[in-house]
Amino acid sequence: MLNDLSKFRIFALMLVLSTFAFTGCKDDDDDLPIPLPKTKVYELESVADPNIEGTATFVRLDERTTSITILLTGTPTGGRHPAHIHANTAAEGGPIVISLEPVNGTTGISTTIVQTTDAGTRVTYEDLLRFDGHVNVHLSQDQLDVIVAQGDIGQNELTGKSKQYALNEKDVPGISGSVLFEERKNGEALATIKLQNTPEGGIHPAHIHKNSAKEGGDIVFTFNPVNGSTGMSMTNVAKLDNGTPFGYKDVLRYDGYVNVHLSETQLNVIVAQGDIGKNAD
Known part of the structure; x- marks a missing residue:
C-alpha cells in the first residue's frame, strides 16, 4: 500500500522487540529463547487527505496489556491528530470505545498501552x-469530523476474497462503473460502488433488487447513497432490509441486481445497473 510501509513495519518490529525486552527480560544464565510477542498489523487507508496513510500495530505484551502503535506518512509537521477505536465498521461508523494517544504530525507516530476501554471494561x-470496530485518526480535536486515516480491525478485517460486478450505463449517458464486495473475517462484506461521470454534488440512492435486471424486482437491500462528487459509496453488508442475514457468500449466490438511481425523488431514472450473484455467472 505504502512506498515506506516496509520501513514502518521494521520500525514497528523494533518497537515491539525493545518493549518486550524491557518487560520480559531474563537472567543472563537462562539460555531459553525468548518468544516474540503476538502482533497484528491493520492497514489505515487515506480518507480526507490522499497523502496520509499507514498502519496500526497491536502487540500483546501480557495477558492484560496491549500496545497499539499507529504509524502514518504524510502528516503535517507540528500537527496533533486524535485517534480512537470506534465500534462497528468504518462504513457504518460508531461511538468511541477506546481513546488512543494522538498521532504526532511531525513523526507520524502514536503509541498507547491499553488494558481497558474508556468505560473501564x-x-x-x-x-x-x-x-467489531475500526480505527479513526482525525485532523484535530476541533475537527473530529474530518478523518485523515481509517481502517477496520478485529472481526471486520477483510480476508482478501472479493467479487466485482459491472454497473453499466442505463438512463443517463456516460455514467457507469462497478460494485465490489469484499469478504470480512466475520462473514459480512464491504460493498464499494465506484461510478464515473456522476454529477458534482449529486446524491444517488442505490439498492440490490430481486431477480435479474431484465426481469426487474423489489428492493431487498439499501446501500449508502453514491456521492456524486466522488462517485463512491461504501456500505457494510450483513443483513437484508427485512433483517434476514446476508453476508459475502450470500451475495455470490443471490438472484439479484443492483440499481443506482438519479435521486431520491427520481428513482425511476436509473444511472447505472448490473446483475450480481448467480445472474452474473
Whole structure:
C-alpha cells in the first residue's frame, strides 16, 4: 500500500522487540529463547487527505496489556491528530470505545498501552482481535469530523476474497462503473460502488433488487447513497432490509441486481445497473 510501509513495519518490529525486552527480560544464565510477542498489523487507508496513510500495530505484551502503535506518512509537521477505536465498521461508523494517544504530525507516530476501554471494561489483545470496530485518526480535536486515516480491525478485517460486478450505463449517458464486495473475517462484506461521470454534488440512492435486471424486482437491500462528487459509496453488508442475514457468500449466490438511481425523488431514472450473484455467472 505504502512506498515506506516496509520501513514502518521494521520500525514497528523494533518497537515491539525493545518493549518486550524491557518487560520480559531474563537472567543472563537462562539460555531459553525468548518468544516474540503476538502482533497484528491493520492497514489505515487515506480518507480526507490522499497523502496520509499507514498502519496500526497491536502487540500483546501480557495477558492484560496491549500496545497499539499507529504509524502514518504524510502528516503535517507540528500537527496533533486524535485517534480512537470506534465500534462497528468504518462504513457504518460508531461511538468511541477506546481513546488512543494522538498521532504526532511531525513523526507520524502514536503509541498507547491499553488494558481497558474508556468505560473501564477490561479488554485483552485477544478481545481486540475479535472486536467489531475500526480505527479513526482525525485532523484535530476541533475537527473530529474530518478523518485523515481509517481502517477496520478485529472481526471486520477483510480476508482478501472479493467479487466485482459491472454497473453499466442505463438512463443517463456516460455514467457507469462497478460494485465490489469484499469478504470480512466475520462473514459480512464491504460493498464499494465506484461510478464515473456522476454529477458534482449529486446524491444517488442505490439498492440490490430481486431477480435479474431484465426481469426487474423489489428492493431487498439499501446501500449508502453514491456521492456524486466522488462517485463512491461504501456500505457494510450483513443483513437484508427485512433483517434476514446476508453476508459475502450470500451475495455470490443471490438472484439479484443492483440499481443506482438519479435521486431520491427520481428513482425511476436509473444511472447505472448490473446483475450480481448467480445472474452474473
